[in-house]
Every structure is written in structure tokens, then in C-alpha cells.
Amino acid sequence: xxxxxxxMKMKKRxxxxxxxxxxxxxxxxxxxxxxxxxxxxxxxxxxxxxxxTIQEVQPDVVVVExxxxxxxxxxxxxxxxxxxxxxxxxxKLQQAIKQNGVMSGLMxxxxxxxxxHITEQLGMAPGGEFREAFKEASKVPFxxxxxxxxxxxxxxxxxxxxxxxxxKVKLAWGLCFLSDPISKDDVEKCKQKxxxxxxxxxxxxxxxxLHRTIVSERDIYLTYxxxxxxxxxxxxxxxxxxxxxxxxxxVVGVVGMGHVPGIEKNWNSDLNIQEIMSMGRACxxxxx
Numbered sequence: 121x122x123x124x125x126x127x128m129k130m131k132k133r134x135x136x137x138x139x140x141x142x143x144x145x146x147x148x149x150x151x152x153x154x155x156x157x158x159x160x161x162x163x164x165x166x167x168x169x170x171x172x173t174i175q176e177v178q179p180d181v182v183v184v185e186x187x188x189x190x191x192x193x194x195x196x197x198x199x200x201x202x203x204x205x206x207x208x209x210x211x212k213l214q215q216a217i218k219q220n221g222v223m224s225g226l227m228x229x230x231x232x233x234x235x236x237h238i239t240e241q242l243g244m245a246p247g248g249e250f251r252e253a254f255k256e257a258s259k260v261p262f263x264x265x266x267x268x269x270x271x272x273x274x275x276x277x278x279x280x281x282x283x284x285x286x287x288k289v290k291l292a293w294g295l296c297f298l299s300d301p302i303s304k305d306d307v308e309k310c311k312q313k314x315x316x317x318x319x320x321x322x323x324x325x326x327x328x329x330l331h332r333t334i335v336s337e338r339d340i341y342l343t344y345x346x347x348x349x350x351x352x353x354x355x356x357x358x359x360x361x362x363x364x365x366x367x368x369x370x371v372v373g374v375v376g377m378g379h380v381p382g383i384e385k386n387w388n389s390d391l392n393i394q395e396i397m398s399m400g401r402a403c404x405x406x407x408x
Contacts, residue, residue, distance in 0.1 A: 137176035282329035339382025
């Protein structure tokens with residue numbers, strides 16, 4: 121049964137897939153293929169791009185730009201998510217502080233405010249492309265679903281540690297008074313650079329260390345996770361005595377458009393993620 125399903129999957133897999141223009145194709149040394157779909161987090165067309173890519177290439181693994189702390193958005197319905205994204209209350213703030221510490225918790229809430237602002241302006245819940253990826257991956261035989269982003273507490277603690285006191289105040293001020301109107305056309309225009317990431321980039325542009333922790337380090341982490349997912353796959357054996365056979369993997373990565381150049385840049389490098397997972401410096405800076 122396993123072999124029959126695998127053969128059906130291979131027949132369905134397009135040798136020359138018709139892919140959206142937002143897809144970047146990368147290869148590994150052992151012949152595995154990785155299709156990175158660059159998305160705008162509040163875009164309907166991004167959702168279609170993800171569905172089309174997964175249907176065309178019938179991947180073995182789908183990797184998304186989420187971590188275990190944000191995985192709940194995959195299973196919540198759009199209506200609940202829309203309500204959740206718009207509501208930022210004291211309970212959420214207390215939970216964020218308890219999970220990440222005072223400064224990181226406050227930063228998380230400020231970033232949620234940016235997301236809530238876009239949500240309210242567009243009437244669209246964030247992460248639609250990840251939910252589509254989750255649904256489509258479940259339809260592909262033997263397709264695994266991986267979370268490819270660095271855990272958010274690590275990112276926040278490293279980001280906070282990178283800023284001086286006045287830089288923290290300046291950034292918080294900018295996030296608190298965010299009120300520019302946004303249209304769906306603005307989102308689609310930002311397909312070359314995701315809207316949420318563009319707004320953040322404008323605010324953190326004058327803080328190179330913050331850009332390093334929020335964007336560049338996560339580029340490295342996402343690249344590492346995509347390469348891990350792209351390791352060759354062992355075929356099923358009829359018996360223990362039969363020799364092991366491996367075939368190249370096919371992977372679809374779903375990430376914000378702003379991370380694609382960094383993933384391409386890091387693709388052929390030897391990556392070590394231990395350093396960018398360390399919270400020692402951040403924790404000492406926060407007195408935790």
C-alpha cells in the first residue's frame with residue numbers, strides 16, 4: 121500500500137512544474153529540490169501561490185515560517201483569528217510578560233499591535249498562507265509539516281538585548297503611534313517585500329543590531345531548517361535484508377518575501393545556529 125501511494129504521488133508530481141513568479145528554486149548537493157514561496161502575510165494571492173506550488177510539486181516536506189509559540193494559528197478558524205488579532209488586552213500582556221520577561225513581553229505586544237493595525241484596516245487575519253500550506257500538505261501522501269522559524273522568545277530576548285535604553289523607548293514610541301491607513305492594493309503592491317516586514321523595516325532601519333536579530337539571524341535559521349528538511353528520503357524496504365535506498369527530497373518552504381534574499385544568500389554556506397539560539401547575553405541584559 122505504501123509503495124502504491126508513493127508511486128501515485130510521484131506520477132502526480134510535475135517534472136516541469138508551472139510555478140508562480142514568487143517561487144525561488146534551490147538545489148542541494150545530493151539533488152534535493154527546495155521551492156521557497158515568498159509571501160505577503162496579508163495577501164490573498166499569496167495563499168493561491170502556496171496552494172498552486174504544493175499541488176504542482178507534491179512535496180515530501182512543507183516548511184513554514186512559524187515556531188511552536190505561534191502554531192495555534194494553523195488550526196483556528198478565520199473568524200476567531202480575526203477577533204484574536206484585533207484584541208490586545210491586559211490578559212494577553214500578562215501572558216506575554218510571563219512567557220518572555222518584562223521587556224520582551226512588552227515588545228511582543230507592540231509588534232502584535234502592528235499586526236492588529238493591519239488586521240483592522242484590511243479585515244483579514246494574518247497567517248492565511250500558513251493555514252493553506254497546512255491544509256494542502258495534509259492532502260499530499262507522506263508529506264511532513266515542519267515549523268521552520270526560530271522560537272519567538274529567543275528572537276525577542278536577543279532583539280531587546282541589542283538595543284540601548286533610548287533605542288527601546290524610540291522603537292516603542294514608533295510602534296505605539298502607528299495609525300497610517302492601509303488598503304488591500306497596498307498589500308499586493310508589497311508582494312516584493314511583505315507589508316508587515318516592510319513596516320517593521322522602516323521602524324528598525326536605524327537600528328542595525330535590531331535588523332540583525334529580527335531579520336538576518338532568522339534568515340540563517342530558516343535556511344538551516346530548509347536544508348535539514350531537504351535531506352534524502354529512505355524508501356520503504358520489503359525486508360530487513362534488502363539494502364537501503366535513498367532518493368532526493370522535494371521541499372516547499374513558505375516564508376515572508378523579505379526573507380527570500382537572505383535564504384538565497386545563505387544557501388551554500390555552512391550554517392551553525394548555536395550562536396543565534398543563545399539567550400545568555402539577552403538574559404543578562406534583562407536581569408533574568
